[in-house]
Amino acid sequence: MxxxxxxxxxxxxxxxxxxxxxxxxxxxxxxxxxxxxxxxxxxxxxxxxxxxxxxxxxxxxxxxxxxxxxxxxxxxxxxxxxxxxxxxxxxxxxxxxxxxxxxxxxxxxxGDSRIIRKISFLYPADLVESRACQSQRKLVVPLSCSLNMLEGDTGCSLWPSSLFLSEFILSCPELFSKKSCFELGSGVGLVGMCLAQVKPSKVVLSDGDLSTLANLKVNLELNQMNANVECLHLPWESALESDLQDLKPDIVLGADVIYDPQCITHLVRVISALLTIKKSNSGQRDECFVASRGQSVAYIASVVRNIDTFNYFLRVAKEANLRVVDITENVKMYNFLPYMRSYQRSSVRLLEICYTFH
Ligand SMILES: C[S@@+](CC[C@H](N)C(=O)[O-])C[C@H]1O[C@@H](n2cnc3c(N)ncnc32)[C@H](O)[C@@H]1O
Structure with missing residues (x-):
C-alpha cells in the first residue's frame, strides 16, 4: 500500500x-x-x-x-x-x-489468470482542504485478483460494492475510528485495506472459500498489512452462534454478499448473531442500537442484480428482527475513483442494519 x-x-x-x-x-x-x-x-x-x-x-x-x-x-x-x-x-x-x-x-x-491491479484512491481536493490534518492525497492498493470471475467462488475478483464501501469508509472515517470492524465475504480484501487507514481498534476479515482466503492473505502481505489485519475462515452455513458472539464487533461490513438465495438465511443468521451480545448470565440478548448511539451496526453494500433475491433478504432479515435501512442517499460520499469509468457508483445500494427488540 x-x-x-x-x-x-x-x-x-x-x-x-x-x-x-x-x-x-x-x-x-x-x-x-x-x-x-x-x-x-x-x-x-x-x-x-x-x-x-x-x-x-x-x-x-x-x-x-x-x-x-x-x-x-x-x-x-x-x-x-x-x-x-x-x-x-x-x-x-x-x-x-x-x-x-x-x-x-x-x-x-x-492463461496465468492472476493479475495485480493497483487501485488508486485519489483524495478529492475539497476533502484534503476540509480535513486540516489530511496530508494524504493518494492511496494505492495493489491487489492480486483473478481474470477468471468464477475462480475462488467469485472471491478473487473485485466487485463494485467493495469499491463503494471503500469510498464510504474513506469518506466517513469517524464512523470507523477506534471501532472493531468485522467483514463478511471479504474476497480480495480491498475494504479491509481501506479500514486499516481510518484507525479502527481492530480489523478482522473473513471468507468461506479457502482459495479466496489464501489470495486474501497474499494481498495482506502485498500491502504489508499482515500485522494489522486478522483473517478468519468463516463459512456462514457452519458458523456457530457462540463463536460469532465472542467476536463482538462494533461494526460488521459486507460487500456484494447478497446474491445467492441459498445462502441468505445463513447470512442473516450470522449478521444477527454478530450484532447482538448475550448477557453474560441470563444468555438473553441485549438491545442493539446503531453505531452512532454506541452499539453494533452492519453496513452492507449491494448491487441489486435480482430483485427477488434482494427482497428475500429483506424478508428474512425482518423475520430475524433486523432493521434494514437504505442509507445510500443520506451519506455524503466523496468520489475517490474518478478515473474508474467501468465502476457505476449509482448501481450500488448501502444498507444500514441493526438488531431491534419488540
Ligand atoms: C461477490 S463476492 C464479493 C467479494 C468482495 N466482498 C467484493 O465485493 O469484492 C462474494 C464473497 O462472499 C463469499 N461467500 C459467498 N458465500 C459465502 C458463504 N456461504 N460463506 C462465507 N463466504 C461466502 C465469497 O467467497 C466471496 O468472497
Missing part, C-alpha cells in the same frame, strides 16, 4: 493525466483508458499523450505488468490513433512488435 503526501510525484501528475495513469494501473478496460487519453489531449491522442502513456504507464511497468493486458491495450490504442490519421510514436509500435514476437513463449499469455 502506497500513500503519497502533498509533495513529490502526486504533485507533478495532475488530472486528467493522473486519471490516465490510475486507470492503467487498475487495469481498466482499454476503451476507458483511450477515452481518458482523449481528454488529456483535448479530444485527440496527441504525441504528448502517447509519450505520457509510454513513459508513465508502459515503460514504467518494466516487465512487471500483465503482458496480455498491455498488448491488447496497445493494439487498440494504435488502431485508434491510426484511424484518426495521426502519427503513432515509434516506442508504441516497437513495444507492440516486441510483444507479438515474444508471445509464443510467453506463459502469461497462455
Amino acid at each position: 502506497v500513500q503519497e503526501e502533498n509533495s513529490g510525484e502526486a504533485e507533478a501528475i495532475r488530472p486528467p493525466w493522473l486519471h490516465l495513469l490510475s486507470a492503467f494501473l487498475s487495469m481498466e478496460p482499454s476503451n476507458s483508458i483511450i477515452s481518458i487519453s482523449r481528454d488529456c489531449g483535448g479530444g485527440a491522442i496527441t504525441e504528448s499523450v502517447q509519450n505520457f502513456i509510454w513513459d508513465h504507464c508502459i515503460n514504467r511497468a518494466d516487465g512487471k505488468g500483465h503482458v496480455p493486458y498491455i498488448r491488447s491495450f496497445l493494439k487498440k490504442l494504435i488502431l485508434e490513433i491510426e484511424s484518426e490519421g495521426a502519427v503513432v510514436i515509434d516506442e508504441l509500435y516497437e513495444q507492440l512488435a516486441f510483444y507479438m514476437a515474444s508471445l509464443k513463449g510467453d506463459d502469461s499469455a497462455k
Whole structure:
C-alpha cells in the first residue's frame, strides 16, 4: 500500500493525466483508458499523450505488468490513433512488435489468470482542504485478483460494492475510528485495506472459500498489512452462534454478499448473531442500537442484480428482527475513483442494519 503526501510525484501528475495513469494501473478496460487519453489531449491522442502513456504507464511497468493486458491495450490504442490519421510514436509500435514476437513463449499469455491491479484512491481536493490534518492525497492498493470471475467462488475478483464501501469508509472515517470492524465475504480484501487507514481498534476479515482466503492473505502481505489485519475462515452455513458472539464487533461490513438465495438465511443468521451480545448470565440478548448511539451496526453494500433475491433478504432479515435501512442517499460520499469509468457508483445500494427488540 502506497500513500503519497502533498509533495513529490502526486504533485507533478495532475488530472486528467493522473486519471490516465490510475486507470492503467487498475487495469481498466482499454476503451476507458483511450477515452481518458482523449481528454488529456483535448479530444485527440496527441504525441504528448502517447509519450505520457509510454513513459508513465508502459515503460514504467518494466516487465512487471500483465503482458496480455498491455498488448491488447496497445493494439487498440494504435488502431485508434491510426484511424484518426495521426502519427503513432515509434516506442508504441516497437513495444507492440516486441510483444507479438515474444508471445509464443510467453506463459502469461497462455492463461496465468492472476493479475495485480493497483487501485488508486485519489483524495478529492475539497476533502484534503476540509480535513486540516489530511496530508494524504493518494492511496494505492495493489491487489492480486483473478481474470477468471468464477475462480475462488467469485472471491478473487473485485466487485463494485467493495469499491463503494471503500469510498464510504474513506469518506466517513469517524464512523470507523477506534471501532472493531468485522467483514463478511471479504474476497480480495480491498475494504479491509481501506479500514486499516481510518484507525479502527481492530480489523478482522473473513471468507468461506479457502482459495479466496489464501489470495486474501497474499494481498495482506502485498500491502504489508499482515500485522494489522486478522483473517478468519468463516463459512456462514457452519458458523456457530457462540463463536460469532465472542467476536463482538462494533461494526460488521459486507460487500456484494447478497446474491445467492441459498445462502441468505445463513447470512442473516450470522449478521444477527454478530450484532447482538448475550448477557453474560441470563444468555438473553441485549438491545442493539446503531453505531452512532454506541452499539453494533452492519453496513452492507449491494448491487441489486435480482430483485427477488434482494427482497428475500429483506424478508428474512425482518423475520430475524433486523432493521434494514437504505442509507445510500443520506451519506455524503466523496468520489475517490474518478478515473474508474467501468465502476457505476449509482448501481450500488448501502444498507444500514441493526438488531431491534419488540
Ligand atoms: C461477490 S463476492 C464479493 C467479494 C468482495 N466482498 C467484493 O465485493 O469484492 C462474494 C464473497 O462472499 C463469499 N461467500 C459467498 N458465500 C459465502 C458463504 N456461504 N460463506 C462465507 N463466504 C461466502 C465469497 O467467497 C466471496 O468472497
